[in-house]
Amino acid sequence: MIEAKGLRIAAVSYDSQETLRHFAEKYRIRIALLSDRDSAVIRSFGILNTNIAPSLRAHGVPHPVEYLIAPDGLVLRKYFVANYQHRVAASSVVLREFGVVGAEAPFVNLQSGALTIVIGLSTATAFAGQEIAFFAKFALEPGWHIYGAPLPEGQTATSVTFDGPAIMRQSFELPEATPTRVDLFGETVPVHSGSFQGLGSLLLKFPLDDGRIILAGRVSFQQCSDNVCEAPEMIPFELPLTLEPFMVAPRSK
């Protein structure tokens, strides 16, 4: 899917060309795996992990970073999680940059009153330690709205939250809400109306057992029209995610 967007992926490690060839053959990897045997390029980027003594096998590895680079070499965006156990998933990059999710990425349709919501993950599969993304598309019938933050006490802002032991950290952001005077409250509050989309991220723990897991979440909101306010609502939902086992190259002699 990333290629359909005019992007290519390449990956740099300090492995030998032979190791990379075995790895690519075993897992049928078509992207370019680049061999930076003496870590010279890793050094020139300034991302060599300098914590690792020369006597250790890991000597020469980089701090994991991903760059989105224009064809002329300009860095457009940089992705990293400042912990070697975690990576940003490519699907997360594609969802954020292009609003596209992977094939078979799971989603759910939710409906309540004047509001329909579609919530989906950027990918159907992930590895432990990856940061994946999710979207939440909201559509309200004309004349209805839900709320952004901050709000006066007693009203419910719109939020999407995931629960469960697989998630280490999460975030969710909606587009900026429009400050609107609501006669019902006699106050100006941040309001969302019409159709809009929020984006979030889920940092998966490392390690996790591979296999299928269910990510349980809930979306909270309060829908109001110009003259009626429904009670605050919370709709639970579930999205499946398959955690893949880690891949290791077959030993080359």
Place this chain on the structure above:
Amino acid sequence: MAYDIPEDLQEKAAIMREFGRLRAAGQPVPEELQTKHVNATNDRYATGPEPGECIPDFSLPDQEGVLRSVANLAGPNGLLLVFYRSADW
């Protein structure tokens, strides 16, 4: 996470070796050692060129031995360049 990160590479190496030994033996890694290992490895985390800057020129062989650079790697909209640990371990 209260733990002083040793400046000394040998001290860090001792933590990494012990961590590696337990993992290789399939034994559980005590939480304290896990934390020490994460902190020692992530010390001075550096992320390289910032958005708006250009990456250093490079030319590296791919898995087939073909020399590659941004010019022959990027698609019309660019390149996602991923630096990772290793395909071998």
